Amino acid sequence: MINLSFxxxxxxxxxxxxxxxxxxxxxxxxxxxIHNLSIIVLLITGIxxxxxxxxxxxxxxxxxxxxxDYLSSFMKIITLLxxxxxxxxxxxxLDNFKISKIEYPILILSSVLGMxxxxxxxxxxxxxxxxxxxxxxxxxxxxxxxNNLKSSEAGLKYFVLSALSSGLLLYGCSLIYGFSGSTNFxxxxxxxxxxxxxxxxxxxxxxxxxxxxxxxxxxHMWAPDVYEGSPTTVTLFFTMVPKIAALTVFIRFLYVPFLxxxxxxxxxxxxxxxxxxLFGAIAAIGQKNIKRLIAYSSxxxxxxxxxxxxxxxxxxxxxSVIYLTIYIVMNLGFFxxxxxxxRNDNYYESIDDLSGLSKNHPILSFSLLVILxxxxxxxxxxxxxxxxxxxxxxxxxxMYFLAIVGLLxxxxxxxxxxxxxxxxxxxxxxxxxxxxxxxxxxFSLILSTLLILFYFISPSQLVEAVSRINxx
Amino acid sequence: MNFxxxxxxxxxxxIGSLFLIFSxxxxxxxxxxxxxxxxxxxxxxxxxxxxxxxxxxxTSAFQFVEDREWLxxxxxxxxxxxxxxxxxxILTTFITPLCIISVNNSVKKRLRDFLIAILIMESFxxxxxxxxxxxxxxxxxxxxxxxxxxxxxxxxxxxxxxxAFKFFLYTLLGSVLMLVAxxxxxxxxxxxDVVKLYELGIDSKYQNLLWLAFFSSFAVKTxxxxxxxxxxxxxxxxxxxxxxxxxxxxxxxxxxxxIRFSLGLFPIASDLFTPLIYALSLIAIIFTSxxxxxQEDMKKLIAYSSxxxxxxVTLGIFTIQQQGIEGSIIQMxxxxxxxxxxxxxxxxxxxxxxxxxxNTYGGIVSIIPKYSVLFMLFTLAAxxxxxxxxxxxxFLILMGAFxxxxxxxxxxxxxxxxxxxxxxxxxxxxxxxxLVNNDLNKLTDLDKSEYFILISLALPTLFFGFxxxxxxxxxxxxxxxxxxxxxxxxxxx
Numbered sequence: 020m021i022n023l024s025f026x027x028x029x030x031x032x033x034x035x036x037x038x039x040x041x042x043x044x045x046x047x048x049x050x051x052x053i054h055n056l057s058i059i060v061l062l063i064t065g066i067x068x069x070x071x072x073x074x075x076x077x078x079x080x081x082x083x084x085x086x087x088d089y090l091s092s093f094m095k096i097i098t099l100l101x102x103x104x105x106x107x108x109x110x111x112x113l114d115n116f117k118i119s120k121i122e123y124p125i126l127i128l129s130s131v132l133g134m135x136x137x138x139x140x141x142x143x144x145x146x147x148x149x150x151x152x153x154x155x156x157x158x159x160x161x162x163x164x165x166n167n168l169k170s171s172e173a174g175l176k177y178f179v180l181s182a183l184s185s186g187l188l189l190y191g192c193s194l195i196y197g198f199s200g201s202t203n204f205x206x207x208x209x210x211x212x213x214x215x216x217x218x219x220x221x222x223x224x225x226x227x228x229x230x231x232x233x234x235x236x237x238x239h240m241w242a243p244d245v246y247e248g249s250p251t252t253v254t255l256f257f258t259m260v261p262k263i264a265a266l267t268v269f270i271r272f273l274y275v276p277f278l279x280x281x282x283x284x285x286x287x288x289x290x291x292x293x294x295x296x297l298f299g300a301i302a303a304i305g306q307k308n309i310k311r312l313i314a315y316s317s318x319x320x321x322x323x324x325x326x327x328x329x330x331x332x333x334x335x336x337x338x339s340v341i342y343l344t345i346y347i348v349m350n351l352g353f354f355x356x357x358x359x360x361x362r363n364d365n366y367y368e369s370i371d372d373l374s375g376l377s378k379n380h381p382i383l384s385f386s387l388l389v390i391l392x393x394x395x396x397x398x399x400x401x402x403x404x405x406x407x408x409x410x411x412x413x414x415x416x417x418m419y420f421l422a423i424v425g426l427l428x429x430x431x432x433x434x435x436x437x438x439x440x441x442x443x444x445x446x447x448x449x450x451x452x453x454x455x456x457x458x459x460x461x462f463s464l465i466l467s468t469l470l471i472l473f474y475f476i477s478p479s480q481l482v483e484a485v486s487r488i489n490x491x
Numbered sequence: 492m493n494f495x496x497x498x499x500x501x502x503x504x505x506i507g508s509l510f511l512i513f514s515x516x517x518x519x520x521x522x523x524x525x526x527x528x529x530x531x532x533x534x535x536x537x538x539x540x541x542x543x544x545x546x547x548x549x550t551s552a553f554q555f556v557e558d559r560e561w562l563x564x565x566x567x568x569x570x571x572x573x574x575x576x577x578x579x580x581i582l583t584t585f586i587t588p589l590c591i592i593s594v595n596n597s598v599k600k601r602l603r604d605f606l607i608a609i610l611i612m613e614s615f616x617x618x619x620x621x622x623x624x625x626x627x628x629x630x631x632x633x634x635x636x637x638x639x640x641x642x643x644x645x646x647x648x649x650x651x652x653x654x655a656f657k658f659f660l661y662t663l664l665g666s667v668l669m670l671v672a673x674x675x676x677x678x679x680x681x682x683x684d685v686v687k688l689y690e691l692g693i694d695s696k697y698q699n700l701l702w703l704a705f706f707s708s709f710a711v712k713t714x715x716x717x718x719x720x721x722x723x724x725x726x727x728x729x730x731x732x733x734x735x736x737x738x739x740x741x742x743x744x745x746x747x748x749x750i751r752f753s754l755g756l757f758p759i760a761s762d763l764f765t766p767l768i769y770a771l772s773l774i775a776i777i778f779t780s781x782x783x784x785x786q787e788d789m790k791k792l793i794a795y796s797s798x799x800x801x802x803x804v805t806l807g808i809f810t811i812q813q814q815g816i817e818g819s820i821i822q823m824x825x826x827x828x829x830x831x832x833x834x835x836x837x838x839x840x841x842x843x844x845x846x847x848x849x850n851t852y853g854g855i856v857s858i859i860p861k862y863s864v865l866f867m868l869f870t871l872a873a874x875x876x877x878x879x880x881x882x883x884x885x886f887l888i889l890m891g892a893f894x895x896x897x898x899x900x901x902x903x904x905x906x907x908x909x910x911x912x913x914x915x916x917x918x919x920x921x922x923x924x925x926l927v928n929n930d931l932n933k934l935t936d937l938d939k940s941e942y943f944i945l946i947s948l949a950l951p952t953l954f955f956g957f958x959x960x961x962x963x964x965x966x967x968x969x970x971x972x973x974x975x976x977x978x979x980x981x982x983x984x
């Protein structure tokens with residue numbers, strides 16, 4: 020008999036999705052209610068994960084196709100927290116565009132469910148199922164502002180390209196199944212025949228699919244358009260949450276079944292990492308739209324996270340997880356600032372709209388200053404520590420080339436972050452923006468700024484928290 | 492547990508700036524804000540003097556050491572001072588209050604933010620000189636970029652954006668390689684604790700690359716030829732207080748870094764690369780002195796003279812002679828006082844005439860005599876006249892150089908002549924001669940606060956010029972032991 024108590028979080032979310040959907044259909048004008056209930060559902064799920072599964076060393080369920088271990092619990096908690104804050108701060112934005120429909124929270128919940136399945140997957144089929152569940156929800160979310168041409172374009176683009184990558188990924192799965200005889204990660208690991216080149220092809224196809232999901236160069240083409248077109252709160256969701264799940268799968272897929280084939284995939288990961296870091300830094304320089312800029316910036320940051328995964332050590336994996344966590348906090352802060360650029364029910368997204376912000380909005384611009392310097396990786400802010408752990412792990416493996424390219428691209432990236440700071444602090448001011456923000460928005464901005472600013476006081480907490488993630 | 496005096500020195504300015512953050516900024520409260528900032532920095536100065544008083548000059552060991560767990564298992568928060576670093580700490584705490592007094596006339600907008608930036612800058616600078624762990628050092632070294640970038644960018648002159656970017660990106664580019672080196676040291680030796688590294692030593696096969704990585708960072712910061720070009724830009728555009736901090740303290744971080752890290756950790760590589768440093772230093776001394784001769788902007792001239800003076804400093808450090816290194820440290824302290832004073836002197840006339848061009852001035856000696864006298868004093872100190880602290884430093888550096896390499900010393904001595912040439916010519920054109928411009932008649936002489944600042948810089952310049960004993964006593968043992976360690980490492984290689 021399978022002990023279902025370990026997947027209570029997933030069960031709870033799926034039941035809630037169904038219940039909320041029915042409630043929404045039968046009750047008129049129920050957006051507010053369902054929105055608030057979804058927030059509570061995410062919070063409760065987070066608490067369940069925290070209480071029930073965080074202490075578990077490793078448990079396999081359903082014939083080994085689902086795994087509950089520390090990595091999965093940690094990543095689930097981050098996913099749920101991030102989704103929780105996205106939902107909490109998106110209400111005003113949706114109201115403003117008159118797109119406050121019950122589908123929004125429900126789609127977010129179901130994509131979170133898909134991600135949780137992905138995070139726990141220990142089997143190619145389960146992994147693919149989770150991936151598709153989250154992707155389908157995300158396509159709809161991207162087009163959520165359906166009267167807006169750009170939003171529809173974003174959704175369509177995302178759908179077509181994502182479907183292509185899913186196809187490649189599925190092809191990779193079938194190759195691996197064909198040449199190893201199983202879809203289960205651990206059985207594949209035990210039956211691995213390292214002379215079988217078809218397996219390498221399978222790995223490559225799956226890596227391509229995954230690289231697409233986290234928008235690593237050269238599979239990043241969709242990201243700037245989709246990020247720009249989608250409603251800002253959805254963009255915020257895109258830049259954080261799917262990456263958590265995809266990175267977890269990256270780690271699990273490479274380190275559980277294919278650790279022995281490390282020579283085959285390490286080069287690919289190093290390439291993805293270097294290309295993303297450099298391209299993200301260079302392409303962002305010319306951007307005028309903040310959301311496009313943050314798309315390139317997130318490409319660059321994913322490059323750093325992948326550098327940790329590429330280093331093939333426990334330190335490396337842990338540093339990637341740390342990097343992603345800190346990146347999410349910075350991203351949250353940045354988008355909170357972006358959502359505050361509102362004047363008479365118009366949201367502003369161009370970089371020039373930030374001009375002289377520091378004159379009229381000292382607190383907002385100070386937060387942006389902290390967040391941007393942190394994104395650039397300048398000490399003593401949290402972003403520096405994120406990079407420090409990554410480079411520590413990378414240099415441990417004597418991958419000096421990767422480290423030096425990574426650090427040089429931080430210098431290039433610093434240029435465009437500085438450009439935004441220059442516009443905020445050195446340029447002439449514009450009209451004031453509205454000050455009446457929702458308390459959640461203020462809360463998320465202040466919380467993320469304080470976390471970034473004072474991370475240096477006790478930098479070991481996060482390292483301790485991830486020190487139980489061990490694969491080698 | 493004793494009172495953590497070094498942490499207090501580092502934290503006090505930041506705490507002061509927190510008070511400022513929560514105060515309102517308007518015309519009425521500006522003077523209160525200034526007094527809070529001034530009070531904080533003066534308390535910090537007194538604290539550092541107390542530190543000097545407690546300091547034991549007979550040992551080269553690090554004193555007042557604090558060692559706390561920070562990044563558990565990797566890096567400890569370790570700070571402390573020895574004879575070399577304590578003088579820089581005092582220089583920092585001495586210059587900062589003067590900067591704060593000087594903002595009266597030069598900073599017109601957003602005074603509160605400016606003072607916050609200066610105080611936070613002070614924290615970082617003290618942190619650089621006190622840190623005994625490479626990662627902590629890097630942290631403070633880089634963090635200083637943020638306030639300085641804002642100081643140049645917000646309160647600077649017309650080309651401030653270009654200068655601020657150039658300053659930031661040059662320094663960052665130099666420093667990232669140092670970060671690679673620091674992490675490599677961690678993996679090679681298992682620690683980044685400077686004291687332990689002094690004992691362990693670093694395998695000679697790694698030293699060359701590591702030395703170059705540190706060099707790339709310090710060379711930009713010093714600045715050495717050919718990566719010095721950010722300095723004139725930054726100086727010209729920065730507000731007076733910013734230029735003062737930059738010249739007096741920021742440049743010293745690199746000189747200090749050379750002594751503490753390049754010599755201390757990589758003696759074999761330092762020995763190998765000494766000719767490189769000599770060559771670059773000589774080019775800096777001669778070449779930038781010649782450039783300085785041709786400048787039409789007073790601030791630019793002084794900026795180039797800073798490059799030349801720092802050329803003497805790097806030259807002196809790598810002579811690895813007692814005189815050379817002591818001379819370099821004293822030259823750095825003296826340059827800290829004198830260049831700060833010179834920038835303030837330029838600031839005084841700039842605030843009145845809004846021009847830094849030399850040909851705007853001329854014949855002001857009879858209009859503002861007090862100013863002219865003090866300006867004269869600092870001009871002479873900059874060119875190293877006996878009786879001023881500038882002389883002691885330059886003289887010792889040249890003495891060290893003569894011991895080590897005759898030719899280098901001869902060429903460097905030429906730099907002294909050029910230094911005299913451009914400084915005296917500057918002084919002649921600005922102060923003497925005919926009155927070129929009727930507007931100059933309206934110039935007012937130094938007001939109380941300017942007078943106070945310049946006098947308080949003049950006193951130590953003269954005092955240490957005649958009686959440098961306290962400085963020597965403080966640094967002697969530490970420098971001596973550093974050289975012994977260096978030589979014994981070279982023999983054992």
